[in-house]
Amino acid sequence: MDETRMTGTAGREAGGENDPRTGRAMDTVVRTRGLTRRFGSFTAVDGVSLDVGRGEIFGFLGANGAGKTTMIRMLCGLLMPSGGEATVAGFDVYRESEGIKRNIGYMSQRFSLYEDLTIEENIEFYGGIYGLKMDEIRVRRDALLEMLGLQAEARKLTRDLPLGFKQRLALGTALLHDPKIVFLDEPTSGVDPRVRRAFWDVIHEESKKGKTVFVSTHFMEEAEYCHRVSIMRDGKVIALGSPGELKREYGRSTIQDVFIEVASGRTAAGGGEARAGGSGDSAGPAGKGGEGS
Amino acid sequence: MRRIYFMMKKEFRQIFRDPPMVAIIFVMPVVQMLVLSFAITTEIKHVKLAVADLDNGVATRAITRAFANTDRFDVNIVTDDPAAVKEGMRSWDAQVGLVILPGFGRDLARGPAPQVNIVMDGVDGNAASVAMGYAAGILQDYAEKSAAGAPAGAAGRGAFPARMQERMWYNPDLDSKNYMVPGIVVVLLTILPMMLSAMSLVKEKEIGTLEQLQVTPLGRRELLAGKLTPFLILSFIELAIVTVVAVLAFGITMSGSYADLALAALVYLATTIGLGIFISTITGTQQQAMFVAWFFMMFMILMSGFFIPIENMPPFLRRLTLLNPMRYFLAVVRDLFQKGTPLSSLWKDMLPMGLYGLAIFASGVMKFRKRLG
Ligand SMILES: Nc1ncnc2c1ncn2[C@@H]1O[C@H](COP(=O)(O)OP(=O)(O)OP(=O)(O)O)[C@@H](O)[C@H]1O
Ligand SMILES: [Mg+2]
Numbered sequence: 001m002d003e004t005r006m007t008g009t010a011g012r013e014a015g016g017e018n019d020p021r022t023g024r025a026m027d028t029v030v031r032t033r034g035l036t037r038r039f040g041s042f043t044a045v046d047g048v049s050l051d052v053g054r055g056e057i058f059g060f061l062g063a064n065g066a067g068k069t070t071m072i073r074m075l076c077g078l079l080m081p082s083g084g085e086a087t088v089a090g091f092d093v094y095r096e097s098e099g100i101k102r103n104i105g106y107m108s109q110r111f112s113l114y115e116d117l118t119i120e121e122n123i124e125f126y127g128g129i130y131g132l133k134m135d136e137i138r139v140r141r142d143a144l145l146e147m148l149g150l151q152a153e154a155r156k157l158t159r160d161l162p163l164g165f166k167q168r169l170a171l172g173t174a175l176l177h178d179p180k181i182v183f184l185d186e187p188t189s190g191v192d193p194r195v196r197r198a199f200w201d202v203i204h205e206e207s208k209k210g211k212t213v214f215v216s217t218h219f220m221e222e223a224e225y226c227h228r229v230s231i232m233r234d235g236k237v238i239a240l241g242s243p244g245e246l247k248r249e250y251g252r253s254t255i256q257d258v259f260i261e262v263a264s265g266r267t268a269a270g271g272g273e274a275r276a277g278g279s280g281d282s283a284g285p286a287g288k289g290g291e292g293s
Numbered sequence: 294m295r296r297i298y299f300m301m302k303k304e305f306r307q308i309f310r311d312p313p314m315v316a317i318i319f320v321m322p323v324v325q326m327l328v329l330s331f332a333i334t335t336e337i338k339h340v341k342l343a344v345a346d347l348d349n350g351v352a353t354r355a356i357t358r359a360f361a362n363t364d365r366f367d368v369n370i371v372t373d374d375p376a377a378v379k380e381g382m383r384s385w386d387a388q389v390g391l392v393i394l395p396g397f398g399r400d401l402a403r404g405p406a407p408q409v410n411i412v413m414d415g416v417d418g419n420a421a422s423v424a425m426g427y428a429a430g431i432l433q434d435y436a437e438k439s440a441a442g443a444p445a446g447a448a449g450r451g452a453f454p455a456r457m458q459e460r461m462w463y464n465p466d467l468d469s470k471n472y473m474v475p476g477i478v479v480v481l482l483t484i485l486p487m488m489l490s491a492m493s494l495v496k497e498k499e500i501g502t503l504e505q506l507q508v509t510p511l512g513r514r515e516l517l518a519g520k521l522t523p524f525l526i527l528s529f530i531e532l533a534i535v536t537v538v539a540v541l542a543f544g545i546t547m548s549g550s551y552a553d554l555a556l557a558a559l560v561y562l563a564t565t566i567g568l569g570i571f572i573s574t575i576t577g578t579q580q581q582a583m584f585v586a587w588f589f590m591m592f593m594i595l596m597s598g599f600f601i602p603i604e605n606m607p608p609f610l611r612r613l614t615l616l617n618p619m620r621y622f623l624a625v626v627r628d629l630f631q632k633g634t635p636l637s638s639l640w641k642d643m644l645p646m647g648l649y650g651l652a653i654f655a656s657g658v659m660k661f662r663k664r665l666g
Contacts, residue, residue: 076508077507077508078504078507078508098510098512101508101509101510102510104508105508106505106508108501108504108505110500110501110504111501112500112501112502112504112505113502113505114303114307114500114502115500116307116310116311117303117306117307117310121303121306124299125299125302125303126509128295128296128298128299128302129296129299129300129506129509129510129511130509130510131295131296131510
């Protein structure tokens with residue numbers, strides 16, 4: 001209806017702030033202060049403050065139920081925060097969710113393309129919804145199909161694709177309209193290591209082009225591919241920094257070890273152990289005591 | 294506009310790729326029409342007859358024989374106890390009862406037109422009315438024959454020595470096809486839009502695409518417009534099919550204007566599509582949506598006067614029908630078909646129907662919040 005809305009994808013330029021850790025100037029595209037979300041008396045996200053810059057790959061680690069999805073949904077404008085502030089691409093999450101939507105791509109934790117549409121129909125549909133012109137859609141569709149090596153299958157129903165391809169198609173679709181920021185909620189869960197590799201190739205490429213990538217994951221080795229990671233527990237960010245910094249800070253050689261120490265609580269007897277144990281790769285002995293947060 | 298176009302295109306693709314959907318849309322009206330065509334039989338044979346002959350004279354036995362001699366009636370029960378007729382009907386051994394009171398033969402001979410009582414099982418109203426016609430014919434036949442060689446007193450009464458007293462049981466107002474077929478139009482425009490819009494909206498919620506759509510610039514209104522316009526279009530196609538079949542295949546006379554019918558349908562669709570949206574907001578799976586839609590549908594059809602005429606309902610239920618938007622649309626459609634009343638004179642039904650449509654559609658849309666949580 002509003003034709004200007006679909007073409008104007010430029011976000012607001014945020015002022016040059018300084019990275020709280022490194023002190024270097026950065027172009028902040030996501031900024032939260034004390035962001036909180038409650039469900040009834042339960043606090044799923046508890047006072048999170050973050051600054052994420054342009055082109056950054058920002059990882060969200062945390063056991064099941066730590067609040068990663070809730071965090072991402074608030075930043076996408078899908079869920080109203082209960083408190084705190086947040087801006088995405090310079091738009092306020094409370095009042096300007098329409099502005100946010102023009103500047104982000106989102107890949108939810110559940111596969112959410114239409115299984116009863118063909119691959120090319122899905123691409124065409126989302127391209128159309130994002131206001132791309134028909135010839136633009138064709139160009140991007142062909143590029144995406146080529147990247148996925150799916151030219152021959154373009155007319156197959158999406159339902160019949162193997163999971164790995166489905167996930168890569170969903171990623172491609174989330175990037176179709178060339179958003180400034182993409183939120184990927186566990187994009188690689190359930191796919192084999194080779195596909196995961198391909199995924200991260202795409203993510204790095206997009207980051208080089210200046211896109212900001214938010215990605216949540218349960219795979220600790222994926223954390224090593226991020227520029228910065230945050231580790232969440234019970235709705236709070238309890239560790240934040242580049243993989244190298246975190247490893248130094250906690251004196252561990254892998255992010256996995258850092259995660260086990262941080263996410264499972266200070267002691268093995270802590271209530272957090274069961275939570276960490278529940279999440280795929282993070283399962284393991286959590287018996288190392290240490291100063292968590 | 295472009296976004297709505299893409300949404301509609303996608304919706305049509307999905308509808309025609311889903312066999313159950315296609316079945317609901319195109320097979321259901323055909324099935325309803327077929328069922329109805331069985332109900333509206335015009336020729337009936339071997340109607341089960343029970344005769345309670347309380348007179349048991351020459352004349353009455355001749356009448357009984359006259360019934361037995363055609364293949365239209367099978368005389369299953371001959372008795373002198375009127376209660377046995379009722380019993381026979383209850384046990385499905387009789388569909389029609391002929392009750393001849395004592396003194397029939399005497400009255401016939403003397404002159405005053407004696408009375409024959411015919412009772413029918415009105416559950417199958419159409420068959421009953423046809424059988425009634427046959428019975429009248431047979432009686433008249435008998436009357437003419439007996440008049441030919443009868444005493445002068447009776448002959449002087451002309452061709453109608455016997456009066457037939459009809460009484461319909463169970464369904465006192467006989468539904469004719471002119472009454473039923475327009476009702477099918479109403480039923481279809483109730484079930485189809487409500488069911489389909491509820492199911493297709495809930496499906497998006499169920500498979501997670503609704504959330505995906507919510508992060509796109511697609512507005513809530515565009516989303517609903519794109520999703521529901523296809524069902525509006527399909528409903529009109531359905532209306533056209535059913536009307537054409539009713540007029541051409543069933544010989545229903547459409548006395549009113551088709552434009553009026555379309556306009557009334559549009560107003561009514563606001564209600565049923567609105568209900569579909571509403572149902573999608575209170576259910577989480579297609580199964581739940583189907584169940585709730587079915588519940589609404591049952592209430593609406595039963596309380597509309599489609600099967601049971603509203604005037605025959607107890608006062609409480611009669612008042613309850615005022616809450617039912619379908620009641621008004623049914624009245625409008627029947628008036629349009631049978632009497633050809635212009636829509637402007639039907640404001641007594643159109644007004645409440647329009648108000649319901651407005652209220653239900655608006656609250657459905659409002660409840661369909663773009664933001665989750
Ligand atoms: N709509 C909701 N109503 C009530 N509680 C909710 C709701 N959504 C999430 N929660 C709760 O909030 C907590 C955080 O959930 P969230 O989905 O954000 O976790 P997560 O880190 O994404 O976990 P996972 O790794 O399993 O995806 C969980 O305990 C969850 O049960
Ligand atoms: Mg999650």
